[in-house]
Amino acid sequence: MTPFVLFLGVAVFQSTLLYQLSIGGVKPDLFLLLLFFLSLSLEADLASFLGLLFGLSQDALSGGPLGLKVFSLSLMGFLTAHFSEKLYTTAILPRFMLLALIAVLSGTTTLLLLRFFLDLDPLLPTFLRIVLPEALLTTVVGLLVLVFLKMRGALEVKP
Amino acid sequence: MFLRFILRHRQVAVLSTILLFSFLLLTFQVRQVVPAIDFTRKVLLISLSPFLRATTFVVSVVTSVWEEYIDLRNLRQENRRLKEELERLKGEVKTFRESELENQRLRTLLELKGQTPTKVIAARVIGKDATNWFKTIVIDRGSESGVRRNMVVIAPGGLVGRILEAMPFSSRAQLLTDPASAAGALVQRSRTTGVVAGYQGLTTRLKYLPLFADVAMGDEVLTSGMGGIFPKGIPIGKVAWVRRPTGALFLEAEVTPWADFSKLEEVLVLAELPGQETAWNPSQGNEGHL
Numbered sequence: 001m002t003p004f005v006l007f008l009g010v011a012v013f014q015s016t017l018l019y020q021l022s023i024g025g026v027k028p029d030l031f032l033l034l035l036f037f038l039s040l041s042l043e044a045d046l047a048s049f050l051g052l053l054f055g056l057s058q059d060a061l062s063g064g065p066l067g068l069k070v071f072s073l074s075l076m077g078f079l080t081a082h083f084s085e086k087l088y089t090t091a092i093l094p095r096f097m098l099l100a101l102i103a104v105l106s107g108t109t110t111l112l113l114l115r116f117f118l119d120l121d122p123l124l125p126t127f128l129r130i131v132l133p134e135a136l137l138t139t140v141v142g143l144l145v146l147v148f149l150k151m152r153g154a155l156e157v158k159p
Numbered sequence: 160m161f162l163r164f165i166l167r168h169r170q171v172a173v174l175s176t177i178l179l180f181s182f183l184l185l186t187f188q189v190r191q192v193v194p195a196i197d198f199t200r201k202v203l204l205i206s207l208s209p210f211l212r213a214t215t216f217v218v219s220v221v222t223s224v225w226e227e228y229i230d231l232r233n234l235r236q237e238n239r240r241l242k243e244e245l246e247r248l249k250g251e252v253k254t255f256r257e258s259e260l261e262n263q264r265l266r267t268l269l270e271l272k273g274q275t276p277t278k279v280i281a282a283r284v285i286g287k288d289a290t291n292w293f294k295t296i297v298i299d300r301g302s303e304s305g306v307r308r309n310m311v312v313i314a315p316g317g318l319v320g321r322i323l324e325a326m327p328f329s330s331r332a333q334l335l336t337d338p339a340s341a342a343g344a345l346v347q348r349s350r351t352t353g354v355v356a357g358y359q360g361l362t363t364r365l366k367y368l369p370l371f372a373d374v375a376m377g378d379e380v381l382t383s384g385m386g387g388i389f390p391k392g393i394p395i396g397k398v399a400w401v402r403r404p405t406g407a408l409f410l411e412a413e414v415t416p417w418a419d420f421s422k423l424e425e426v427l428v429l430a431e432l433p434g435q436e437t438a439w440n441p442s443q444g445n446e447g448h449l
Contacts, residue, residue: 008210011207011210011289012207012210012211012214013214014289015207015211015286015287015288015289015297016211016214016215016218016285016286016287017214017218018287019287019421022421024361025291025360025361025421026291027291029290029291031289043170044170044173044174045169045170045172045173045174048170048173048174048177049173049177051177052177052180052181055181056199056203057203057207057289058289058290059200060199060200060203060204060207061203061204061207061286061288061289062288062289062290062292062293062295063288063293063294063295063323063331063333063337063339064290064292064293065184065185065188065189066184066185066188066196066199066200067180067181067182067183067184067185067188068181068185068292069290070177070180070181070184071178071181071182071185074174074177074178074181075174075178078170078174082170110290110292113185114292117185117186117189118189118338118339120338120339121338121358121359125359126359129359129361130291130292130359130360134291
């Protein structure tokens with residue numbers, strides 16, 4: 001029940017109020033953030049499937065082609081779940097670094113897919129204008145969530 | 160044997176299937192509009208749009224309650240100031256009556272010139288694009304209110320974009336700054352034509368200008384009417400800069416849109432235009448989408 005409510009909240013917040021917090025027209029990717037935190041405690045195949053659902057929703061709420069975020073989010077869900085198995089500590093730093101990596105990878109995957117399928121804006125300027133700021137914002141918001149979870153003692157090592 | 164292999168590598172198999180599925184989805188959409196994919200997209204958006212509408216409503220209610228509270232605190236001071244202002248305004252009303260009469264006369268002249276008025280549908284913006292890659296908005300009017308795909312969306316400043324898809328009670332509009340958007344454009348001063356296309360979701364670029372075209376900073380840019388979607392003469396924006404890249408075939412110019420797309424709250428959808436009824440046929444031309 002809680003993940004569904006969180007998902008609904010993220011979907012609505014991402015497409016209504018979040019633009020007011022955007023910097024230079026770029027906002028953090030809350031879908032990716034929620035997927036990241038859920039995938040930390042999931043099996044890789046389940047995390048991929050969750051990425052599929054999140055991606056479909058994000059694509060439906062966007063003007064882009066259906067399947068664009070499905071691809072990147074299911075891949076990121078898989079990678080998060082896979083790498084989280086290697087985290088034998090509840091420290092914030094490794095999770096923060098993993099989130100930063102996932103955020104940059106997610107943006108880069110989307111950029112490459114867009115370039116391949118739609119041949120839109122040039123690679124490097126778009127990477128610097130959208131991918132990096134988005135990854136930075138997502139990671140900063142993620143860090144706040146990590147600190148909050150750590151304070152509540154909710155960061156666990158995967159069994 | 161194969162089944163055992165799949166079971167052993169279940170996680171990779173699931174991921175590969177999903178990636179293949181999304182890759183195929185993308186491939187089909189690039190080649191043509193697939194009704195099943197379009198339908199799926201609409202179902203997903205329709206199911207989420209009530210929540211978007213509710214959130215926008217709650218936020219506007221909370222904002223107005225807060226503003227009223229602030230207003231109450233300043234009420235006493237404002238009351239005194241308003242009484243003084245009232246006396247001043249009484250004098251101005253006499254002047255405005257004269258202006259109103261003049262305005263009525265001019266409006267009658269304009270009506271004669273325009274012959275048929277354009278029907279518009281007013282809509283409230285209830286959602287923005289969920290990604291940083293595309294620039295679209297969701298409005299609270301859909302096919303039930305007469306909104307159709309490719310209808311033109313404007314704001315008081317000028318052109319906003321076009322309707323990308325119309326659901327029964329909401330629609331998605333593609334902004335001019337969307338990287339996949341394009342509109343035939345005309346430089347008002349020199350009558351040079353080009354194509355205004357979205358660039359990185361922030362601004363727009365005026366493309367396909369001849370190398371020696373007469374375009375300068377500050378020139379006003381309007382829709383040219385070519386392409387069959389956007390009618391001629393809607394303000395797009397002002398030329399911010401012009402560049403002549405060495406070895407290039409065309410001039411490059413950046414156009415700053417009139418309308419501030421990040422602060423859009425209400426828009427108008429042009430429902431019909433005199434003599435351009437066929438312009439709403441989505442199968443026509445490539446203008447509006449690169």
